[in-house]
Amino acid sequence: MTPEHELVLERTFDAPPEKVFKAWTTPDLLKQWFVPRPWTITEIRQDLRPGGESLVVMRSPEGQEFPNPGVFLEVVPDRKLVFTDAFAPGWVPTGQPFMVAEVTFEPLPGGKTKYVARAMHWTAEAKAQHEAMGFHTGWGPGAGQVAGLLPSS
């Protein structure tokens, strides 16, 4: 089945999947690159298992906080993360489901990573809203940014 209301962003990082995955799943690192400044991230919770909590709280330049709560649906270490706002922990249905995000980390020759972030929405309105909110800048850090965050060991 092909998703209807999808936003996709693809990047190549000059770091192997293990490092990019680590930059995604280590809150202190994720905070440094996941939102474009002057936006910041004030809180991250990641319980990396199906049904585990996923929370990212973003703060606007004006100081307003935007919590993004949800749960992980699938976790494949170093390769794939899937999460959604459709549930709270305990699989409790929440509000009007907005999206499922699938992030994949594929090894490329030369120790690089093909990074694909895919946001699949339940409605065309949600997709348009997400695009207007800045999906392509918010989910697409500069290629140097992630690689630079991690020691080269």
Place this chain on the structure above:
Amino acid sequence: MTPEHELVLERTFDAPPEKVFKAWTTPDLLKQWFVPRPWTITEIRQDLRPGGESLVVMRSPEGQEFPNPGVFLEVVPDRKLVFTDAFAPGWVPTGQPFMVAEVTFEPLPGGKTKYVARAMHWTAEAKAQHEAMGFHTGWGPGAGQVAGLLPSS
């Protein structure tokens, strides 16, 4: 977080959790007890892993088929199954999400099982519709029915 729009059914079966779980996850057995006659089940697909397909097609006494597609969210062998219609396989969001079903199989003394089927809905309308569709009869086989299906070995 407490689910708002929940239907719950509890039964005690005179068979251990392993057998009741097997009666749930073996299509030829599930067909025999999951819907009250004269309804029947014409097709079952169960890919028992997070994201794996879940499909139960019910047929009304008048011969109309009602497919219930979706995916599993969580599978704990002999203890717990969680599935939802909110996604198609590949975590593709589908239509208007209706419910998450959580079925638990808890061991009781004497080789019995406490069986709890919980349907959590996104809206009050969905819950009311599910109740009208016969949640309490459809999800609640007689206590003897499941035990009788399985050899006593």
